[in-house]
Every structure is written in C-alpha cells, then in structure tokens.
Amino acid sequence: MGYLVGVTVLWAFSFSLIGVYLAGQVDSYLAVLIRVGLAALVFLPFLRPRLLAGRQRLALMGLGAVQLGIMYIFFYQSFLLLSVPEVLLFTIFTPLYVTLLDDALFGRFTPFYLLTAALAVLGAAVIRYDGVDSGFWLGFLVVQGANFCFALGQVGYRRLSAGLPAELPRHSVFAWFYLGALVIALPAFALLGNASAMPVTGMQWGVLAWLGLVASGLGYFLWNLGATRVDAGALAIMNNALIPAGLAVNLVIWNRDADLVRLALGGAIIVGSLLLNEWWLKRRATVTV
Numbered sequence: 001m002g003y004l005v006g007v008t009v010l011w012a013f014s015f016s017l018i019g020v021y022l023a024g025q026v027d028s029y030l031a032v033l034i035r036v037g038l039a040a041l042v043f044l045p046f047l048r049p050r051l052l053a054g055r056q057r058l059a060l061m062g063l064g065a066v067q068l069g070i071m072y073i074f075f076y077q078s079f080l081l082l083s084v085p086e087v088l089l090f091t092i093f094t095p096l097y098v099t100l101l102d103d104a105l106f107g108r109f110t111p112f113y114l115l116t117a118a119l120a121v122l123g124a125a126v127i128r129y130d131g132v133d134s135g136f137w138l139g140f141l142v143v144q145g146a147n148f149c150f151a152l153g154q155v156g157y158r159r160l161s162a163g164l165p166a167e168l169p170r171h172s173v174f175a176w177f178y179l180g181a182l183v184i185a186l187p188a189f190a191l192l193g194n195a196s197a198m199p200v201t202g203m204q205w206g207v208l209a210w211l212g213l214v215a216s217g218l219g220y221f222l223w224n225l226g227a228t229r230v231d232a233g234a235l236a237i238m239n240n241a242l243i244p245a246g247l248a249v250n251l252v253i254w255n256r257d258a259d260l261v262r263l264a265l266g267g268a269i270i271v272g273s274l275l276l277n278e279w280w281l282k283r284r285a286t287v288t289v
Contacts (some may be wrong), residue, residue: 003226004238007219012245014215018076019084020182021207028076029193031184031208036068038212039220040178047175051168059160060173061180067153068177068220069184074146081139084250088243090143095236097151102232107161119276123269124239126262154235157224172267174221 022031052060078087096118103109161170199205227235244266 001226001230001234001238001279003222004104004230004235005241007223007226008245010219010242011215011242012249013057013090013253014211015084015246016250017207017211019079021204023076023079024067025041025197025202026199026208027189027194027197028080029185029189030195030197032072032076033182033189033193034208035072035212035216036178036181036185038070038209039181040175041215042116042213042217043171043178043221044173044251048169048172052173052176055204056160056164057173057176059156060176061151063147063156063160064177065179066149066156066183067224068181068216069188071146071149071153072181072185073188074142074149078139078142087139087143088246090140091147092240092243093144094147094151094239097148098155098236100154100234101151102158102235105155119269119273123266126215126266126269134264137177151209151239154224154227155232158228158235159276161224161228170225171221177220177224178217 018031022028049057078090082090199208230238
C-alpha cells in the first residue's frame, strides 16, 4: 500500500501541470512521445533481456502499450476537450473497471469489491461534481478510454506478475513496459502529431522532464509494483484517492477555488471505503482460518 500512497502524492501534481503548462500549447502526441521516451531511458540501463521469455516480453510490452501508450493519447486529448476539474470528475469510474477486469482475468466474481469501488466513486463525485453542459459527451468518452486502458494495464500486470518468479528483480525487466508504450507513441506522433507545436519555454521542458523521468519513469514502476501487493478492492479505491490529492495540490500551489467542505467529505468517504475493504479482508481471513 505504501507504493500506491507514495505514487498518488507524486501524481497529484500531474493534472495541474498538464492543464496549466502543456494543454493547448504543446502538441499532445509530442508530449506523450517525450514523456514515454524519457521514462524508457530511466529503465533501459537496468534491462536484462534474458530474464524473461519471449512471450513474457511481448506481454509486458503489450501492457505498456495499453496502460501508457494508448492511455496517454486518450488522456492528453481529454485536456483539449475538458477542463482540469472535468477530467478529474470523469476519472471516478476507474475503480469499477479495475474490480470487474481483475475478477475477469483471475476467474472470479467478488461483489464486495464492487461495493467498495462504488463508495470510492461516490466520494470522488462528492468532491468534484459541479454539473456539466450538453457538450461534454465526447470528452467523457475520451476519458473513459483512458480509464479503461489504465485499469486494464494495472490488472494485466497483476496477472502477469503472478506467473513470474518472486525473486525476479522487476526493475531489470520493466523497460519492456516502456518500449511497448513507444511502439504506440512513436507512430501516433508521426501520423497525427504537429511538429510545429514544440515546447518553447524552459518551464514546458521542465514539466515534460518531470512527467517523463519521475511521474512516468518512477511512478508507473512503483504503482504497478504496488498493485501486485494489495487486493483488487484496495487497488480500485486507491485509483480514486488521486482526486482529493490532485485538488489539494491545485488549491495550495495554483490557488484555485475549491469547496473545502466537499473535499473533506468526499475524501472521508474514499478513506472510509478503504477502511471498509480492509475490515472485510481481515474478517474473511478470520473466517477462513
């Protein structure tokens, strides 16, 4: 759980950084390519190709292509269609995707996980729902594409990792994940990108460096590692913990208006859903024993 909490704090800055410094200023496909490329550079020095079989390498590359490559394309496009608060709002459905996909890939059905995920969605909605206009549907669908890809990548990595030796050093193979994302990001920029919309300020380059090296390079490795060490319910809930964290960062640093009462109430609901999930796990373990 510590990895997920730490990355949540790390990622809390991403929404505002993208919305303030990159969206509408730097080509979104170029931003994705730079971010994925920098993340790959973090792990390439550690890559030991022989540690994974050919099929496992392709599986890890496929997860990177979905969770990072395709997800980022959806995600960055969403900032051209929606405001930062609306993007935050529409990410609240990710926990439901996580629980359903996890049960599907592991061949089970756990209704209680849906309950705790639904509570996390409710908490996020309390924080961020301000009403939307009639033109939001395309943006909504784009964000759902990003949500589904992110959820599928997390759950897929849990499934893949379960079949790998426990002693395998995960950092020595994770570069395959980023190389898979590059397989998507590179042709996407070549076909759809606008090379004239390059970063032009030191701040934009600095934001991209932070997002690539730290938020993506370090963040996705630790998040996926953390995803293998918790149950699906806790993972689903932590997907929505980013919303109050992101709003808190936005309030403190950029001094944007926020309803502190709703922030506190929604955050309490999300924390409550996590505690409920932990209680259920302990109760189930006691009954099993």
